[in-house]
Amino acid sequence: MTACRYLLRLILGTIEGMTPSPAVSAAGTLAADHPLMDGRTADSPLITAYRGGKPSRRPVWFMRQAGRSLPEYLKVREGIAMLDSCLRPELASEITLQPVRRHDVDAGIFFSDIVIPLKLAGVGVDIVPGVGPVLDKPVRTAADVAALPKLTWEALEPIREAVRLTVAELGKTPLIGFAGAPFTLAAYMVEGKPSRDHLGPRTMMHADPETWNALANWAADASGLFLRAQLEAGASAGQLFDSWAGSLGLADYQRFVAAASSRALDHVRHLGAPLIHFGTGTSELLVAMRDVGVDVVGVDYRLPLDEANRRLGGSVPLQGNIDPALLSAPWEVLEAHVREVIAAGSGAPGHVLNLGHGVPPETDPDVLTRVVKLIHSISPE
DSSP, X not given: OOHHHHHHHHHHTOSTTOOOOTTOXXXXXXXXXXXXXXXXXXXXXXXXXHTTOOOSSOOBOOXXXXXXXXXXXXXXXXXXXXXXXXXXXXXXXXXXXHHHHHHOOSOEEOOXXXXXXXXXXXXXXXXXXXXXXEESSOOOSHHHHHTOXXXXXXXXXXXXXXXXXXXXXXXXXXXXXXXXXXXXXXXXXXXXSOOSSOHHHHHXXXXXXXXXXXXXXXXHHHHHHHHHHHHHHTOSEXXXXXXXXXXXXXXXXXXXXXXXXXXXXHTTGGGOOOEEEEESSOGGGHHHXXXXXXXXXXXXXXXXHHHHHHHTXXXXXXXXXXXXXXXXXXXXXXXXXXXXXXXXXXXXXXXXXXXXXXXXXXXXXXXXXXXXXXHHHSOOO
């Protein structure tokens, strides 16, 4: 289902259990000098594929391509904390641009972190090396949720400035904005740190659904505003990234999560940029994730794209799903796998090559460059 069809059904009230969000951002359409509006990116291979058209070459980009494995990234980040690097516009822009220069990928992915909206709102959070996001105080009660500060538009200016700097350098190459989906963001907030089974948020859903819904809505509005800032400042597409939705069963996703993800996207639907939804371990949730109202569904490495397309009824373009583990395999093994992914995705309305998760830190950058060259060498026909 396309975002437009979804929005119509939402307005008519025909989606069970969902109502229009009361917090849709009051914003206009994209500015005339936006890359999607002034001709820079609208006909790019990436945006063409996202919209179900025939691209001039097979588009490819990699999640977590900005940073991680690049020596130039390690150099510019030296001595600078992760969240600080995200909030220095010139540095965030440079890191975003590095893989585009090196690999000739078809998009930049904005260098940031899903907890940046929390930090900008005033929530105590940091990225602890070797651990991940850690909050000063977990959010576990109704009082905790009520005390959460509200993210303001003004606080997002470092994000907008970083995007403006980046798109000025990218030219005809699109920038993809992103935000954490409400479940993943709220899961970090409840646990106070990364978790293997996300027992805390899953328990809260059932034990205190009112508090869970309030927290999920707070996270939805924070992520939605974060994504809107990127898109309005120049990003040509936006991805909602649900890292931990795979810990949920379908019934719990539909009952406790889908409406919040829809609410996050309500902040940006009217802008007309393609919207992508990706999660890990979400093979059984793909239809429900599509039905929150997106244009493209990302598929992780666990499910072949032809099966994903079958489950989705051939309704949307797909993104994915090279297995990151194979990036360290012998080239002939990796090449055969990439060709298999391309073949499996050929029946979808559109296909953008990507990994089935992020770039591992130990990846040889030359391998990524070689994969991009291989993909671009295979005719989009």
